[in-house]
Amino acid sequence: MTQPRIGVVGTGVIGAMTAWRLAARGLHVVAFDRYAGGHDRGASAGESRIFRTIYKEGGEYVPLLRRAGELWRELEKTTGRDLLTLCGGLTIGAPDHPDLVAVRACAEDHDLPHEVLDAAGAAERFPQHRLDPGEIAVLDPNAGVLRPEPSVQAALAEAERLGAEIRPYSPVTGVRRTAAGWLITTGGATVEVDHLVLTPGPWARHTPLLHGIAVEPRLITACWFAARDVAAHRPERLPIAVRRHPEAGFSCFPVLDGVGVKIVPHHLGWPAIDTPESLPRNASVEFLKAASAAAARLLPGVRPDPVRVTTFTEGFTPDDHAIVGAVPGSPGATVLTGFSGHGFKLAPVFGEIAADLAEHGTTRYDLTRFAPSRFT
Ligand SMILES: Cc1cc2nc3c(=O)[nH]c(=O)nc-3n(C[C@H](O)[C@H](O)[C@H](O)COP(=O)(O)OP(=O)(O)OC[C@H]3O[C@@H](n4cnc5c(N)ncnc54)[C@H](O)[C@@H]3O)c2cc1C
Structure with a gap:
């Protein structure tokens, strides 16, 4: 029997993992x-x-994270690439901050290993962070840091090794339903497939079949600050962290480039942009001063002037949970988009879910939270 042919539109991490999981089943992928x-x-x-396993966004993510963790290790094994380092993860802030409350509840409800450190205990173990009196840190020993660019490339390389056809620089400008499946238009050519998987990330609104979808592209800026003692800020000694504080909030990443601790400020807002194609490539001086102030206040071991600044875009939904499932009114088409700032760690399991939906039209995972119909 001829295997079905699946078209995947978009090879960010979600599309790359989808291509890998489809190709691993012996399905034809373009x-x-x-x-x-x-x-x-x-x-x-x-x-x-x-990468975190204690999930403030909801306990229903826990089984997804377990499977994602297994698949990250499988991808590392099959490609020989180092993608995930379990350096641990801290959530730091006031004990009554909603994120701290949610993290502790998730750990307890799902019996996940964790440690709660008071300000003095955290200062002793992790002096890279400055805690105010009364603040706490929750340590997730099974959290860590992922490397995004090699991860996407590893998934695509493995998909290609298993027979997938990967077409870069091929914007999909149209799709049309046929008697047998879908006709994809790219660069003046057409490609026929049996099933379509749309993984366009923040481009969702500009994607055939998805115009009007509730996914807003937003600007997220990352800043790197030079560590005074680089060794003390490498993953061997510095976990990833989510920092909550009345004056600042950010996610914080250990030194991977031999120079800088990265922070992604949360408290300065992630403004909407018209389209990912209009992504500003520079941050304003006001933004940089505010990010520097956050670093000076809460990260005593870094020089508080950024040595590197980069902008990115991500697609957000109104409830900050992704849209995953059949495209309403378009049989044979699946969408996965709007990962709202927390989809990377989950990408391999969502690739598996996409493969389930493309191959069988169903999956063993509960997708209620992600139903495309909830915004229509
Ligand atoms: C700065 C930042 C920090 C983050 N931090 C974390 C974190 O610490 N942990 C975590 O888990 N998540 C994090 N996230 C979220 C996570 O990175 C995203 O959820 C995830 O990368 C989304 O991947 P994607 O494949 O949906 O989108 P993308 O990576 O944007 O991929 C979409 C792809 O589709 C392609 N495309 C779009 N339209 C078309 C078309 N018509 N034809 C062909 N190709 C098309 C685009 O070129 C693009 O390559 C962060 C996000 C950002 C921006």
């Missing part, structure tokens, strides 16, 4: 991207990403 895998114009670049 994957398109307007740029090339690992590019820095969307959501899947920037040197580092947080």
Whole structure:
């Protein structure tokens, strides 16, 4: 029997993992991207990403994270690439901050290993962070740091090795339903497939079949600050962190480039942009001063002037949970988009889910939270 042919539109981390999981089942895959895998114009670049297993966003993510963890290790094994370092993860802030409350509840409800440190205990173990009296840190020993560019490239390389056709610089400009499946238009050519998987990230609104979808592209800026003692800020000694504080909030990543600690400020807002194609490539001086102030206040071991600043875009939904499932009114088409700032760690399991939906039209995972119909 001829295996079905699946078209994947977009090879950021979600599309790359989808291509890998489909190809691993022996299905025929053709994957398109307007740029090339690992590019820095969307959501899947920037040197580092947080992997966490205690999930403040909801306990229903826990089984997804377990499977994602297994698949990250499988991808590392099959490609020989070092993608995930379990350096641990801290959530730091006031004990009654909603994120701290949610992290502790998730750890307790799901019996996940964790430690709660008071300000003095955290200062002793992790002097890289300055805590105010009364603040706490929750340590997730199974958290860590992922490397986004090599991850996307590893998934695409493995998909290609298993027979997938990867087409960079191939923007998909149209799709049309046929009697047998879908006709994809790219660069004046057409490609026929049986099933379509749309993984356009923040480009969702500009993607055939998805116009009007509730995914807003937003600007996220990352800043790197030179560590005074680099060794003390490498993953061997510095976990990833989510910092909550009345004056600042950011995610924080250990030194991977031999120079800088990365922070992604949360408290300065992630403004909407019209389209990912209009992503500003520079940060304003006001933004940089505010990010520097946050670093000076809360990270005593860094020089508080950024040595590197980069902008990215990500697609956000109104409830900050992704849209995953059948495209309403378009049989044979699946969408995965709007990962709202926390999709990277989950990408392999969502690739598996996409493969389930393309191959069988169903999956063993509960997708209620991600139903495309919830915004229509
Ligand atoms: C700065 C930043 C920090 C983050 N931190 C974390 C973190 O610590 N942990 C975590 O888990 N998550 C994090 N996230 C979120 C995570 O990175 C994203 O959820 C994830 O990368 C989304 O991947 P994607 O494949 O949906 O989108 P993208 O990576 O943007 O990929 C979409 C792809 O589709 C292509 N495309 C679009 N339209 C078309 C078309 N018509 N034809 C062909 N190709 C098309 C684009 O070129 C692009 O390559 C962060 C995001 C950002 C931006």
